[in-house]
Amino acid sequence: MDHAQGEPQPPPAAIRLTGLRKRFGDTVALDGVDLAIRAGEFFTMLGPSGSGKTTMLRVIAGFEQPDAGTVELHGEDVTQRPPYLRDVNTVFQDYALFPHMDVQDNVEYGLRIRKVDRSRRRERAAAALELVGLAGLGSRKPSELSGGQRQRVALARAIVNEPSVLLLDEPLGALDLKLRQGMQVELKRIQRDVGITFVYVTHDQEEALTMSDRVAVFNRGQIEQVGSPVEIYDRPTTEFVAGFVGVSNLVSHGGQTYAIRPERVQLLDPTGVAPTSAVLSRGTVTDTVFLGVLTRYTVALDDGGSLVAVRPNLERGSLSESDLRGQAVIAAWQLDQATDIEMSADLAGEHVEESA
Amino acid sequence: MELRLSRVVLRLWVAAVLLFLFVPIALVILYAFNDSRIETWPIAHYSTKWFSVAWHDPEVRSSLWLSFKAGLFASAIAVVLGSAAAFGVHKYRFFGREAVSLLLVLPLALPGIITGIALKSTFDYAGIDLSLLTIIIGHATFCIVVVYNNVVARLRRVSGSLLEASADLGAKPWQTFRYVTLPSISTAVVSGALLAFALSFDEVIVTTFTAGAQNTLPLWIFGAIRLGQQLPEVNVVVVGVLILTVIPVAIAVRLTGRAGIR
Secondary structure, three states: OOOOOOOOOOOOOOEEEEEEEEEEOOEEEEEEEEEEEOOOOEEEEEOOOOOOHHHHHHHHHOOOOOOEEEEEEOOEEOOOOOHHHOOEEEEOOOOOOOOOOOHHHHHHHHHHHOOOOHHHHHHHHHHHHHHOOOOOOOOOOHHHOOHHHHHHHHHHHHHOOOOOEEEEEOOOOOOOHHHHHHHHHHHHHHHHHHOOEEEEEEOOHHHHHHHOOEEEEEEOOEEEEEEOHHHHHHOOOEHHHHHHOOOEEEEEEOOEEEEEOHHHOEEEOOOOOOOOOOEEEEEEEEEEEEOOOEEEEEEEEOOOOEEEEEEEOOOOOOOOOOOOOOOEEEEEEOHHHOEEOEOOHHHOOOOEEOOO | OHHHHHHHHHHHHHHHHHHHHHHHHHHHHHHHOEOOOOOOOOOOOEOOHHHHHHHHOHHHHHHHHHHHHHHHHHHHHHHHHHHHHHHHHHHOOOOOHHHHHHHHHHHHHOOHHHHHHHHHHHHHHHOOOOOHHHHHHHHHHHHHHHHHHHHHHHHHHOOHHHHHHHHHOOOOHHHHHHHHHHHHHHHHHHHHHHHHHHHHHOOOHHHHHHOOOOOOHHHHHHHHHHHOOOHHHHHHHHHHHHHHHHHHHHHHHHHHHHOOOO
């Protein structure tokens, strides 16, 4: 193939999903999803529970048949194929390690099924265990491992087959915070090392922002927005995304609703000189919460509604948290730092939308 | 104080129940070592001579052998049919599934005398002579239930994601069955088979209707007690039956308890 002279040909999508629909009884799990995932990318499907992201993953793996729509892997329609004929592997939320096999046999399982010969199998399993930092634990039974170790075995068992796509279903959900943060870094490293397309399902927005090349935000069986973590955070296109990813203030200004992040709202002394380019609202600080790195202020605006602002605590004692409570301030934000939001009708008019 | 008192009472209660259950059995065991032909308390002289007598009694031997064969074949049939039924009921959702699963368990709850009479009239009607075969069929009716129950309970505990993981790793359905399902339920099948064997080995009622002229060990005991001539030998044989029943049951309990899905 020679495209040197013409337009650069985009590489074929690792996964292309077209018009996917799936319902379980009365519940609509997927309500018409179209999505293309590029080869080699770390792609995250983010959403609250019941938003359809796990169903999406299970449709790609072949565990669920969509009611409508197609699944293509590297340009090939695999919609009708059973899971064992798809070149994808899954890391399950509950790990699903075979309890009657030791770690070695668990990791070798896929290779044994494909009749890879014994010495080659040993070699690749050893390499996979090495990659996930479990070298030498091959003879342990899954029941003798900690949660974090089981998680790594599940990862090794999938990666050892060198699939073109790895599907991960909330793989860190059962781990405690420290372990989870460690594994986030490590997953990203492994993904870079092996160069496999990762499709990662999570409800944790921080996890999604930290690891992903791109994020799709799911809500009620549909995709609200697809973009890089920075785009999703800085330029949420819908009210749902603005609320679900991080914290946003939703503000009406000139007949349009804007989302503005708390760290981009400045609190000014009402007696000082206000910058002319900013949108200004007078108000009173009603609440301050010390968060360590940041302090968060809630400001009740004089003409109704409220705004949340955060400030980094750059110097020790620079702002003792009680300083501002009850004080009159001016909340200022720049229009070019805010994003226009499509409002869903039922929520228009509320000013502050917060979400964990 | 009240707590301690209730604890003491509770302990005494448990002890009383255990005594109630096991004193008769202990007595039989003791009497097996009684030197005398007549059962008197306290036992005057102990001896093992009745063990030798029983061992060399051709009737005891042939009934022991018959019981053994019946138990073996009945549990073999139970393993095949019971596990197959368990897979069917567990895996497939079909119309009347609940009814089928109830019908499968019913023979165990049904009074043995009904099963016995029903089988006897069926055999008569079909012109089948009572033999080892009819004993085996009779025993299989309740042995299948035991294996079925055991395997169905285990299948419920095998997480569905294990089967999905296997398929995900490229295994065709038969490979998943061979490498994941079967190993996960093997101990349940074995313990079911052992329980079935133990049940078959001391079954009296159904056997009475299906045995014809031959005696299984429990039938021999039953007859010998009624005649009253060979009581010391009966005690010895009962001890034998006891051991042959307790051992498989104990193994079965260990298998079910330990080898769950961890």
